[in-house]
Amino acid sequence: MVRSVLAEVEHVENEIERLLKQSTATQTGLLVGKVSVAYRDHVYALLPTPPSESTTNVVDTSGASKKGGKGEAPLQVDPEWIGEHTRQVSRMLPGGLAVLGIYAICSEAALKAAGAALWEALTATATSASPRIISQDAGAEWLLLHVSRQPRKCTCRSGPVGLPSASGFQSLRPCELKFGHNLNTLHCLQAVYRIDLRLPIRSGSSTLFVSSVEGAISSETTRLGAAECTVDGALTDSTQTVAALRTPSPEPEPDSQTAESLPTHQVHFFARPSWASEAGAKMGEELREKPGAVVGHVALSGAVHVRTYSHPKQTVGEALVDLKTDVARSLRARLELLVEEADRAEEESEHAATSAATSAPGEGASGAEKSQPRHALLEDAVRRFGEGMPRRVLVPWLEGVRLSEYLIGSESVAEAAERCKEMLGPSFASGSDLVEVERPAAPEKTAQQQSEPQKSTVLEGVRTGSSSVKGKQEAVCSQTTLAAAVGALAVTLLAVSLAYVSR
Incomplete structure (x- = not known):
């Protein structure tokens, strides 16, 4: 054919x-x-x-x-x-x-x-x-x-x-x-997905911190795959086409920075708790088979904003699979960017050490013998670590479709726009306003604020010993609010922080 x-x-x-x-x-x-x-x-x-x-x-x-x-x-x-x-x-x-x-x-x-x-x-x-x-x-x-x-x-x-x-x-x-x-016939489906997952760290483990995080993401992706969904507040037949979905009645606000020009549908995920899911059961079996005492955990919790663009002839089931795929894609993209930054920082540190040894021959021998500390993401999960994850911005593209870019550390939206111009070429209009949909939250949050849905996402590592924990550092969460064009719905987008506690 x-x-x-x-x-x-x-x-x-x-x-x-x-x-x-x-x-x-x-x-x-x-x-x-x-x-x-x-x-x-x-x-x-x-x-x-x-x-x-x-x-x-x-x-x-x-x-x-x-x-x-x-x-x-x-x-x-x-x-x-x-x-x-x-x-x-x-x-x-x-x-x-x-x-x-x-x-x-x-x-x-x-x-x-x-x-x-x-x-x-x-x-x-x-x-x-x-x-x-x-x-x-x-x-x-x-x-x-x-x-x-x-x-x-x-x-x-x-x-x-x-x-x-x-x-x-x-x-x-x-x-x-x-x-x-047919580009302007696409439908946008978006959702905020709540994550709350913990993976244990066992004594004697030589697993890198980044590998533990990757394991947490994979486990959560498996759990999400079995989640039930509602579209615009109603259960839908997964075999019906996207074109048959009810068109949202509220009109986009013309002056809204995040107004959507394409039909936009709100999706809600209903997933089993980690301990009650098939992924959780499999994880439990693997833990029973592994030797060593549990001395800590890697936790992934918070809210993830995702979106997909679906053709009218696609089924709702296919569109929801695409939406679930965006959860894993976004989490992995952020982790990859953070690891790349860690690699870059390590290379710069090694280069600086080499330059110092060259410029000071008398001290070079002793300086060269000293090993430079590696970035915590590239080390075994044994020491304290905290760093903010890249934050998402929306990139205006073609016919109302929005792509994503990520701000690393203290990067500005202008720097992200330069990358978009390089990667997307003429399809990215110079001067387009990128929408910064994730902003750092307040340094401290009350217990009530932490329990509120769609407020923040935290990725943390905690290591404990036989005695009490000696130190703890929790990174600042990122909090986002997406002013949707449909009504006054506020959607909080993903922002992740890493924190690690050592004995």
């Missing part, structure tokens, strides 16, 4: 025409959209590959371009950098949206010459992209869109990745490519 692809007229076809008229330069980039809705992939935007400072692993087809057409620049493909671009963009995508593949603007001759490199880039994209929600009939296939100047035409191919680069490119099959409008 031939795969069908529908690309947006406004943001794909018109963008291609603009690029072809603008210059003779070749280009590669990512395809972003929805996977297999009614047996058809939907491509919403082209995201050009950002410039890379490194020229390693770049494939140049200058020899082929001389044969392919007059004055066309050579096609350069950097599979590693394209994979990194995919990873960064995937973090920004809410539920329901995904990286579908790559595109190349070049001559036919340049395409054939770069076939092996393009296949490596497609494989890197598949490896780096967040897990996609794909129906059993669709299969895990990825797209390659080719735009040719001479003759001027667009062709699309698809195929599963994993084959050797020599034969992989030849295995791609032609797709039926059409252009149309």
